[in-house]
Amino acid sequence: xxxxxxxxxxxxxxxxxxxxxxxxxxxxxxxxxxxxxxxxxxxxxxxxxxxxxxxxxxxxxxxxxxxxxxxxxxxxxxxxxxxxxxxxxxxxxxxxxxxxxxxxxxxxxxxxxxxxxxxxxxxxxxxxxxxxxxxxxxxxxxxxxxxxxxxxxxxxxxxx
Numbered sequence: 001x002x003x004x005x006x007x008x009x010x011x012x013x014x015x016x017x018x019x020x021x022x023x024x025x026x027x028x029x030x031x032x033x034x035x036x037x038x039x040x041x042x043x044x045x046x047x048x049x050x051x052x053x054x055x056x057x058x059x060x061x062x063x064x065x066x067x068x069x070x071x072x073x074x075x076x077x078x079x080x081x082x083x084x085x086x087x088x089x090x091x092x093x094x095x096x097x098x099x100x101x102x103x104x105x106x107x108x109x110x111x112x113x114x115x116x117x118x119x120x121x122x123x124x125x126x127x128x129x130x131x132x133x134x135x136x137x138x139x140x141x142x143x144x145x146x147x148x149x150x151x152x153x154x155x156x157x158x159x160x
Contacts, residue, residue, distance in 0.1 A: 002062050002126045003048035005030075005119070007111075008038060014047070014118050030122050047115065047126075052108075053100035061112070065126050067095045068116050076117045082110055 004017040006027060015027035018035060025038040038044060051058035068077065071094065081091045085106040092099060092109045119126055 001124055001128075002065075003046050005047045005124065005126075007045045007047065007050075007115075009043035009045075014115055030118050030124075052096060052112075053103040054096065054098040055100060056098060059096060062126050064096055064112065065116055065119065068112075069120075069127070071095060074120070076120050077113050082113060088113070 006015045006017055008015055008027070013029055013031040015029055015038075018026040018028050020026070023040065025044065026035060027038055028035045047061055050061040052061065052064055077091075081087055088106060088109045092104075092112075
């Protein structure tokens with residue numbers, strides 16, 4: 001599901017992808033459920049593509065959210081955590097102790113906390129996305145393959 005959840009530069013909150021075309025992307029705000037068009041010149045980033053720098057490698061955002069969910073027992077993160085940078089970083093260190101202290105900024109941690117809370121408020125399951133999306137992709141491939149087979153059968157019939 002995180003692949004369909006978007007962050008749009010210059011717009012607060014997160015957005016769920018509704019549809020796309022060549023000239024426009026239609027999204028729905030997770031804050032107020034209003035739909036709005038996004039144009040190609042706007043910077044859009046899928047949460048499924050975001051990773052956090054660590055001392056060893058990068059950790060996908062979904063894994064960080066899963067660790068937060070486990071620590072918070074599926075509840076939202078308290079607003080007190082964002083009261084100061086020291087509080088945020090000490091909290092984040094309990095979640096991801098190996099995060100890169102030079103590349104991860106306070107604004108990044110604050111965004112992650114806000115995003116996590118929005119996902120929890122909207123009951124978005126970010127842990128099982130890969131399996132579901134893989135199944136969806138397989139289903140769409142099956143449909144395409146069935147259509148190709150039918151088209152081939154139809155053309156064979158026409159040729160005879």
